[in-house]
Amino acid sequence: xxxxxxTRQNQSxxxxxxxxxxxANSNKTFVYGHAKPxxxxxxxxxxxxxxxxxKIFPNGNFARSIKLPDLINNIKLIQITNGSKKILTRxxxxxxxxxxxxxxxxxxxxxxxxxxxxxxxxVIVIDPGHGGEEHGTxxxxxxxxxxxxxxxxxxxxxxxxxxxxxxxxxxxxxxFLSLKERVLFAKKKKCDILISIHHNALPDSEDxxxxxxxxxxxxxxxxxxxxxxxxxxxxRESNIRSYGIFKRNFALTRPAFCYxxxxxxxxxxHPLESEYITRTETQKKIVSGIIKGLKASKLLR
Ligand SMILES: [Zn+2]
Numbered sequence: 001x002x003x004x005x006x007t008r009q010n011q012s013x014x015x016x017x018x019x020x021x022x023x024a025n026s027n028k029t030f031v032y033g034h035a036k037p038x039x040x041x042x043x044x045x046x047x048x049x050x051x052x053x054x055k056i057f058p059n060g061n062f063a064r065s066i067k068l069p070d071l072i073n074n075i076k077l078i079q080i081t082n083g084s085k086k087i088l089t090r091x092x093x094x095x096x097x098x099x100x101x102x103x104x105x106x107x108x109x110x111x112x113x114x115x116x117x118x119x120x121x122x123v124i125v126i127d128p129g130h131g132g133e134e135h136g137t138x139x140x141x142x143x144x145x146x147x148x149x150x151x152x153x154x155x156x157x158x159x160x161x162x163x164x165x166x167x168x169x170x171x172x173x174x175x176f177l178s179l180k181e182r183v184l185f186a187k188k189k190k191c192d193i194l195i196s197i198h199h200n201a202l203p204d205s206e207d208x209x210x211x212x213x214x215x216x217x218x219x220x221x222x223x224x225x226x227x228x229x230x231x232x233x234x235x236r237e238s239n240i241r242s243y244g245i246f247k248r249n250f251a252l253t254r255p256a257f258c259y260x261x262x263x264x265x266x267x268x269x270h271p272l273e274s275e276y277i278t279r280t281e282t283q284k285k286i287v288s289g290i291i292k293g294l295k296a297s298k299l300l301r
Pocket of ligand 1: 129130136137145198199
């Protein structure tokens, strides 16, 4: 999923496209990656005669949405440095299948509804998203999301241990775990608060420059106030804008035996935001925001 330039010793051009696989879901998609900040970068496809210039940000990241007119396209990414050309070509297969829509359900059990503040030392389970072969999305430099999820989760584990001994993590290494295994782990630990850590991406048709910020996802209505506290506190502590709070039917937010939230710590594919959110000092601020949010929601004392 990551392509690098032809010269191995000088990996100055990394092309990450698309976030998860080489199939695009619509004919509008995007390329993003990392190049030398002073290089000239163009994108072209079989359909375009004239390559289009791509803006490279001062940190070397780039992102650009493009239209693909046919079913199968070759996209070419051309980097010109000191007059020499480097060309990467990738075949893109466009799926015309629709992404299955989210079905709204009102049958969620709301067993924890009246329990806010009723337990003194909550059992907390932290779930760093993805791992092993399952990368999630990638940073413009081609580093998998699973790596950053684990970094934030470990920092959170360390901080939460100051409040409770009953805090657990689903994975401590870069290994694959199914969604079922993660939920089962939380259930076995008699989890009160389940926090999944992720970094955001977008469908292939969305412009990566237009979306940024912290996102909170929940399924059960009783979790929403906790989610709002988390969003406010994380955004304030880390100085990252708020993307929003969303009700979704994810496997890791669905369990009704606990307060289950999924935190997207900013957009990894955003050429500027990715640089900021992957710094250790920012990750520490995000963690401090999570702690403050849990305190504000009275789940943690
Ligand atoms: Zn993810």
